[in-house]
Amino acid sequence: SQQGEEDPQALSIQEGENATMNCSYKTSINNLQWYRQNSGRGLVHLILIRSNEREKHSGRLRVTLDTSKKSSSLLITASRAADTASYFCATCNSGGGSNYKLTFGKGTLLTVNP
Amino acid sequence: GAVVSQHPSWVICKSGTSVKIECRSLDFQATTMFWYRQFPKQSLMLMATSNEGSKATYEQGVEKDKFLINHASLTLSTLTVTSAHPEDSSFYICSASGQGGSPGELFFGEGSRLTVL
Numbered sequence: 001s002q003q004g005e006e007d008p009q010a011l012s013i014q015e016g017e018n019a020t021m022n023c024s025y026k027t028s029i030n031n032l033q034w035y036r037q038n039s040g041r042g043l044v045h046l047i048l049i050r051s052n053e054r055e056k057h058s059g060r061l062r063v064t065l066d067t068s069k070k071s072s073s074l075l076i077t078a079s080r081a082a083d084t085a086s087y088f089c090a091t092c093n094s095g096g097g098s099n100y101k102l103t104f105g106k107g108t109l110l111t112v113n114p
Numbered sequence: 115g116a117v118v119s120q121h122p123s124w125v126i127c128k129s130g131t132s133v134k135i136e137c138r139s140l141d142f143q144a145t146t147m148f149w150y151r152q153f154p155k156q157s158l159m160l161m162a163t164s165n166e167g168s169k170a171t172y173e174q175g176v177e178k179d180k181f182l183i184n185h186a187s188l189t190l191s192t193l194t195v196t197s198a199h200p201e202d203s204s205f206y207i208c209s210a211s212g213q214g215g216s217p218g219e220l221f222f223g224e225g226s227r228l229t230v231l
Contacts, residue, residue, distance in 0.1 A: 035222075042120070042207055042224040043158075088157065100211075102148070102220060104158040 005105050006089055012111040019076045021108040023089030024069075030092045030100060032065055034074050037086045037107070046074075046087075081114045116142045118210050120223030127198055128231055135193045135226045137208030143188035144210035148220065149181075152205040164191055198230040 006023045013019055023032070031050045035043040049056045049065045049072065056063045062075040076083055086109050090102040117140040127133050137147060146165050150158040162178075164170035164185035172178045180202075182194040191210075195202050205227050209220040 040205070040225075040227065043209075043222040045220070045222070048219065101160065101163070102209075103160070104150075106157045109155075 006087070006108045008108060009106065010109045010111070012113065013079055015079060015081055015112055015114050017079055017112075019079050019083070019110055019112070021074045021087055021089075021110070023072045023074070023105055025072075025089075025091045025105075026070065027091075027093060029067075032063075032072050033090045033092060033102065034061075034063060034072075035088045035090060035104075037088065039086075043088070076110075079110075079112045081112050084110060084112045086110070116140075116210075116212065116221040118144075118208065118221045118223040120208055120226055122226055123224060124227050124229075126229045126231065129199050130197055132194055132196045133198055133228060135195075135206055135208075135228075137191045137193070137210065137223050139189045139210045139212070139221070142210075142212040142221075144191070144212055145188065146211045147185055147191040148209045148211075149183060149191075149193050150207045150209065152207060152225075154205075158207060161193075195228065198228070200230045203228055203230045 033048045034046045037043050047058050047063050049063050060077045065072045086107045088104050088107045090104045092100050092102050119138045121136045149161045151161050152158045160173050161176045162170040162172045162183050164183050166185050166188050170183035185191040205225050207225040209222045211220050
């Protein structure tokens with residue numbers, strides 16, 4: 001079953017607006033990651049936030065993590081048409097031994113209209 | 115960041131044939147590689163985890179005789195879809211992790227789109 005569940009499933013905004021995507025999960029995690037995927041392409045790692053961190057920034061990206069609510073949010077500020085893509089959260093937990101497993105949510109399809 | 119190369123990007127084959135997809139880590143030693151499958155507009159589903167030199171660990175519901183995974187070196191893992199059928203058509207993505215990275219820090223290939231006719 002999916003660990004992460006993003007909402008909304010689809011989001012359409014105008015260029016320059018902010019986009020917020022949320023992710024909820026069910027079990028304990030080591031860290032949570034956000035990825036971007038352009039249609040038909042591989043995944044691009046955006047940001048990793050550890051379970052003991054609450055907020056992290058990278059350029060126009062801001063990620064929050066609330067382990068008590070088992071939720072995370074990704075904020076993209078001043079969006080651009082080039083930000084149009086699917087965004088996935090992925091929770092990382094131990095897969096046994098030294099292996100860690102990433103479990104992906106269903107993703108949010110973000111469309112930024114010029 | 116680290117580079118993972120996946121080949122081929124696209125493959126079309128006839129039903130009943132076998133298809134091999136390669137995943138290479140170009141500038142680091144990938145101690146662990148992961149294979150994912152993604153249907154259109156769906157999430158990535160982990161198929162199997164492989165450590166170099168060991169047998170792959172398959173997720174529940176994934177047929178290991180159908181999806182053969184080999185991780186013979188620290189820079190190469192292969193996924194072979196045996197006796198492919200149209201329902202195997204999907205986007206297959208590999209990822210790799212190396213020593214020294216954060217837990218779950220993975221580098222993804224560009225994916226391989228398999229279409230079985």
